[in-house]
Amino acid sequence: MTTSAKTRIKRFTPMQRLFHLTLMLTFLIQSATGLARMYHETGWGQGLANLFGGFSGALTIHIAVGIFMVCAFVVHLAYAIFLLSRRGMVAGLRGPDSLIPGPGDIREFISHLRWILGLSAHPPLDRWGYWEKFDYWAVFWGMIILGGTGLLLATPLASSQVIPGWGLNVAFWVHRIEAILAMAHIFIIHFFVVHLRRSHFPMDSAMFDGSTDLETARNERSAWVDRLTASGELGTRLTVAPPAHKKIIHLITGLGAVAIGLFLLVGSLMHATRITW
Amino acid sequence: MWKTSLPPLLIVLILLLPQPAPGQEEMSSRYYRYRSTEMSTGVYEEYEVRPRGVQGRTDGARQQGRGLNRIADEEGRALNRIFLNDAHRGLAYYEQRRCVDCHAQEAENNRHYVRYGITCRQCHGEEPIASSNHFFSRLNSLRRHTHVCAKCHEGAGVSFALYAVHEPNPASAATLEVMPVLSYAFWIMIAVAVGTFALFLPHTVLWGLRELLTRKVGRK
Known part of the structure; x- marks a missing residue:
């Protein structure tokens, strides 16, 4: 066994990476088509809409991709329930491999904050940091809010038979604010944490490679590595680094998404005062 | 020879040539052309709308000229306009004003206008514009969904018409x-x-x- 080559530790399964890639691509399309319509009073928004066949074409794509995202979310729920049924419905929700937040995450947040301010040593993080759990549940909540209001708005005649017509005014504003929150969170905070931190610059490619460097994990997520070492699971989780061409593709994919996100972020901030809100 | 061949030729031409369509008529009046377009589809030719940069943007809030009041004081006192069959009855210089001169707020908080360029008259109709609470108004909630909303949103119901166009x-x-x-x-x-x-x-x-x-x- 060539342990020298196996310097990396598996962090995400291919299924999880596929979910992330799907979400990433559809989220960028939804951001671009949504902003194209929101900014259609400006030349920037009109140029953006032209990429998708104009003002009405952007809506067609926005609705189609939105329905696809809702379907993918349902598939994700089925996947989560399948995993839970394998691990045990109640036991699967507990423990360090679960994404369910608990009081330990608040303690971890406070100790991590103390480390940021230089007051104590770096806390031993486990497999999921508190910010990663927050990101997961932010998307989960966002899918329900944006998907729900989006479906209402996409079929106004049908939805006005279920809710009063003024509910569509409410749905529109909830959809808009939640979308702005989601885009700002991804394009500023998620991109910063994944790409701009010194320890992971220019990109933490774990979500594309599926594995992360063992030494980095030993430093940052020591509780996770210690736990795997204690249970003897570490050997089965070690893996080799992905080949160079895959690394390059992953880097281009990730940085391409960053470029698109920053283009949308800067453009929408620059033109924010020129549209009717 | 012409005497015998011309009448049948004319009959053949009348039978075979298409009828002169209204769409081929030259419009002498831009007003009538506007009105016929408005009544048919709500879709405008490119030269009929303002350029893209200023489309949908209102400058109605800034008053130009002599600075007329929204409603002169006496006019406001004299009439409760929301029940009139002509909501603008007696307003000074009414013919010289644009809708957005007074109703800037209504145009701005209105995605029908800002995004789709739907004009006031496409929903509120021609002069005299009845108050939307007037019994005969097309925007009365009795018939708003069938007479206004359903022009574009086919199948609109009462609940659908509760959507706040002037949000x-x-x-x-x-x-x-x-x-x-x-x-x-x-x-x-x-x-x-x-x-x-x-x-x-x-x-x-x-x-x-x-x-x-x-x-x-x-x-x-």
Whole structure:
């Protein structure tokens, strides 16, 4: 066994990476088509809409991709329930491999904050940091809010038979604010944490490679590595680094998404005062 | 020869040639052309709308010229306009004003106008414009869905017509009276967004600085 080559530790399964890639691509399309319509009073928004066949074409794509995202979310729920049924419905929700937040995450947040301010040593993080759990549940909540209001708005005649017509005014504003929150969170905070931190610059490619460097994990997520070492699971989780061409593709994919996100972020901030809100 | 061949030729031509269509007529009046387009489809030729840069933007809030009051004081006192069959009856210089000169607010909080370029008259109709509460108004809630909404939204029902085309500004305090659910939903969503960024923006910036100044993250 060539342990020298196996310097990396598996962090995400291919299924999880596929979910992330799907979400990433559809989220960028939804951001671009949504902003194209929101900014259609400006030349920037009109140029953006032209990429998708104009003002009405952007809506067609926005609705189609939105329905696809809702379907993918349902598939994700089925996947989560399948995993839970394998691990045990109640036991699967507990423990360090679960994404369910608990009081330990608040303690971890406070100790991590103390480390940021230089007051104590770096806390031993486990497999999921508190910010990663927050990101997961932010998307989960966002899918329900944006998907729900989006479906209402996409079929106004049908939805006005279920809710009063003024509910569509409410749905529109909830959809808009939640979308702005989601885009700002991804394009500023998620991109910063994944790409701009010194320890992971220019990109933490774990979500594309599926594995992360063992030494980095030993430093940052020591509780996770210690736990795997204690249970003897570490050997089965070690893996080799992905080949160079895959690394390059992953880097281009990730940085391409960053470029698109920053283009949308800067453009929408620059033109924010020129549209009717 | 002409005497015998011309009448049958004319009959053949009458039978075979297409009827002169109204669409081929030269319009002598831009007003009538506007009106016929408005009544048919609501779709305008490119030369009939303002250029893209200013499309949908209103400058009605700025008053030009002599600065007429929205409604002269006596006019406001004399009539309760929301029940008139001509809501603009007796308004000074009414013929010289554009709708948005007075109704700037209505045009701005209105995605039908801002996004789709739907004009006031496409819903409110021609002169005299009855108040929407007037019994004969096309915008009376009795028939609004069939006579106005359904022109574009085929199958619109009573509930559909409750959509607020002239949407109140969700951030303003007055909206709490008019559309309380919109106001609550807006402020709850704003609170969630502001809370998220108030927590994570400083957290992320400080974190980035901490890593920038540290050689290695972790226990060593």
